[in-house]
Amino acid sequence: MLITRRLEFDAGHRIPNHDSQCRHLHGHRYALEITLSGQIIDVEGVSEQGMVMDFSAVKTIANEMLVNHWDHAFLAYRGDAAVVAFLATLPGHKTVVLDVVPTAENLAAEAFRVLDKAYVDTYGNQLRLERVRLYETPNNWADAVR
Numbered sequence: 001m002l003i004t005r006r007l008e009f010d011a012g013h014r015i016p017n018h019d020s021q022c023r024h025l026h027g028h029r030y031a032l033e034i035t036l037s038g039q040i041i042d043v044e045g046v047s048e049q050g051m052v053m054d055f056s057a058v059k060t061i062a063n064e065m066l067v068n069h070w071d072h073a074f075l076a077y078r079g080d081a082a083v084v085a086f087l088a089t090l091p092g093h094k095t096v097v098l099d100v101v102p103t104a105e106n107l108a109a110e111a112f113r114v115l116d117k118a119y120v121d122t123y124g125n126q127l128r129l130e131r132v133r134l135y136e137t138p139n140n141w142a143d144a145v146r
């Protein structure tokens, strides 16, 4: 069985070497779809009976591990020295410095890497992360899969 939880967040980025307007500082309303696989929990009387994982627990973990860190942050490539240096001059600015260019593909891969450690099987139902889909715009997305 597969279940998917969608979350949305806002973040800034730029793709410094891209041959288009994407090289300018700008932002997106990103959407993250987290797909988990597992057996349906059949433990009589527990809160999660009939579920693979409680959707609210999927959200809580995603927020704690990832979304709260990226929401309203500027996602900057470590190699984008001018932007990293500039943002460091803004007191208290929320900047996430990444080792990769913040494309949809790289953000999806990073989200998968972070979240894969976070979803653990507590009911013996083989719970595991299967896919992270990261929408940069409603028309453009990337899938990181196992």
Ligand SMILES: Nc1nc2c(c(=O)[nH]1)N=C([C@H](O)[C@H](O)COP(=O)(O)OP(=O)(O)OP(=O)(O)O)CN2
Pocket: 015, 022, 102, 103, 104, 105, 136, 137, 139, 140
């Ligand atoms: N494979 C990828 N291609 C592009 C990425 C990416 O992450 N992976 N990112 C960008 C830019 O970040 C850009 O912001 C994308 O948004 P937008 O300019 O709105 O994209 P489109 O022009 O394709 O959107 P429309 O739906 O046509 O308005 C560029 N490419």
Ligand SMILES: [Zn+2]
Pocket: 013, 014, 022, 026, 027, 028, 136
């Ligand atoms: Zn963009």
